Amino acid sequence: MKSKGTLYEQTFFTEALSRNLHVFPPIGDYLPVDCLIMNDAGRVFKVQIKGTENKTQDPQRTGLGRYMVTTATGASKKQSIDPAKVDVLAAYVQKVKAWYIIPILAIDSALRISLYPHNPKSKAKHERFLEDWDYFKR
Numbered sequence: 001m002k003s004k005g006t007l008y009e010q011t012f013f014t015e016a017l018s019r020n021l022h023v024f025p026p027i028g029d030y031l032p033v034d035c036l037i038m039n040d041a042g043r044v045f046k047v048q049i050k051g052t053e054n055k056t057q058d059p060q061r062t063g064l065g066r067y068m069v070t071t072a073t074g075a076s077k078k079q080s081i082d083p084a085k086v087d088v089l090a091a092y093v094q095k096v097k098a099w100y101i102i103p104i105l106a107i108d109s110a111l112r113i114s115l116y117p118h119n120p121k122s123k124a125k126h127e128r129f130l131e132d133w134d135y136f137k138r
Contacts, residue, residue: 008051008092009034015099019133032073032085039136048073048081048104051092055118064119067093072111080109088135091126093117101132 013023016037024036034049055065069091072078081089083104091100091113098117106126107113116122117130129135 004051004053005049008094009049011092012047012049012090012099015133016136019136021133021136032082037088037136043136043138045136046085046087047090048086048088049090049092051094052115053094055095064116066114066116066124067095067118068112068114069093070112071107078111080111081107091115099131099133100126100129101135102126102129103135 009025013025013035016023020040022038024038025034026036032048033046035047037045037047050069050071052067052069055067057065070078071081071089071091073081081104086104089100089102089104089107091102092098093100093115096117098115100115100117102113106129113126114124115126116124
């Protein structure tokens with residue numbers, strides 16, 4: 001899965017650059033962030049990038065399914081992302097090429113989140129962050 005993570009990171013870097021954001025990826029993968037984003041005003045955001053490829057069906061619910069993104073960190077013991085170290089979760093749904101730009105405090109220490117980019121009527125918690133690239137301009 002390391003290669004998928006690299007793909008999601010490179011896709012994010014390309015998209016951010018195309019939106020006139022400045023991307024600073026660290027050397028190595030031991031830091032809690034995947035990159036720093038700086039806007040034209042000089043504001044810097046610490047970004048963790050995650051993604052998913054396949055939709056899952058929920059046996060308790062009928063409907064269109066959902067995309068699950070693991071927001072946890074750590075190889076052996078999963079922990080929620082530390083808001084003191086990360087400002088933004090950039091979550092990519094590869095199958096539909098959709099980005100969620102989610103302030104880390106909106107994750108509420110969850111280890112996984114559900115996303116519904118394929119359902120325009122969804123009122124799920126994180127749908128308001130779908131393609132919210134303007135977050136970096138604030």
